[in-house]
Amino acid sequence: MLTVKDLHKSYQVGKTTYEVLKGVSLSVETGEFVAVMGPSGSGKTTLLNCISCYIPADSGQITLGTEELARLDEDALAAVRNRKLGFVFQDFLLLDGLTVRENILLPAIISGAVGHLTEARADQLCDVFGISAIRNKYPAEISGGEKQRTAVARALINHPLVILADEPTGNLDSKSSRAVIRSFQQARDALEATIFMVTHDSYAASFCDRVIILRDGVVWRTLEKGATDRSAFQDQLLDAIRDMSRE
Numbered sequence: 001m002l003t004v005k006d007l008h009k010s011y012q013v014g015k016t017t018y019e020v021l022k023g024v025s026l027s028v029e030t031g032e033f034v035a036v037m038g039p040s041g042s043g044k045t046t047l048l049n050c051i052s053c054y055i056p057a058d059s060g061q062i063t064l065g066t067e068e069l070a071r072l073d074e075d076a077l078a079a080v081r082n083r084k085l086g087f088v089f090q091d092f093l094l095l096d097g098l099t100v101r102e103n104i105l106l107p108a109i110i111s112g113a114v115g116h117l118t119e120a121r122a123d124q125l126c127d128v129f130g131i132s133a134i135r136n137k138y139p140a141e142i143s144g145g146e147k148q149r150t151a152v153a154r155a156l157i158n159h160p161l162v163i164l165a166d167e168p169t170g171n172l173d174s175k176s177s178r179a180v181i182r183s184f185q186q187a188r189d190a191l192e193a194t195i196f197m198v199t200h201d202s203y204a205a206s207f208c209d210r211v212i213i214l215r216d217g218v219v220w221r222t223l224e225k226g227a228t229d230r231s232a233f234q235d236q237l238l239d240a241i242r243d244m245s246r247e
């Protein structure tokens, strides 16, 4: 589904080149919920921005479905962003002047794809995320949890291959974090959505199928949840992070 091979990315600051991604390789399968963790500065956001087509990598390959991103021109990349990727941001970015349903439909409106099928999809997503009763309300009239579920539904409207989430629980208390994670789990279980989430939050990551830990621009370790119970998996993640700081 999503494959990253030997990805390199540097930033130029004045005359100095800082190599941030130093050969990242990973893959995410359809229907997987994967987190990327790592210390501040390890390259998580840079990786996400390369996969999002916001910044070009220096070398290496990113393949989304059957398309290799480096081969695409600007227009094709914009189409990938609109139609093949869904985004969930830390502050959710709902538009205040649009209702819940209109917010969910927005990516479809932007890609010129609104019709009966898309409207039915919006209603299906409202059902899946339990927001049908509030679909005609405006963001100012709904709770934080409802806003989060609206943002996840919006990310799914165009049937994206992958949802990219950047610190989606970053500003939230643990109850609201749990609500966001539950939405991702519902998206995976009910709609076979694939989710790739950057997070600092070991609690949020402990609900994932797999956690990739970056250190200093490379994949340092990958932990599979498998049949491990959530809190034991969170302990494993915290142990790994402690190991990393000792090495």
Ligand SMILES: Nc1ncnc2c1ncn2[C@@H]1O[C@H](COP(=O)(O)OP(=O)(O)OP(=O)(O)O)[C@@H](O)[C@H]1O
Residues within 6 Å of the ligand: 011, 012, 013, 018, 020, 038, 039, 040, 041, 042, 043, 044, 045, 046, 047
């Ligand atoms: N546009 C840029 N120009 C120059 N340096 C940058 C730029 N963006 C990021 N960096 C640097 O690249 C390194 C990696 O940044 P990145 O944001 O990818 O890390 P991160 O793992 O997401 O960190 P955090 O957890 O703090 O968000 C950092 O040292 C950062 O200062």
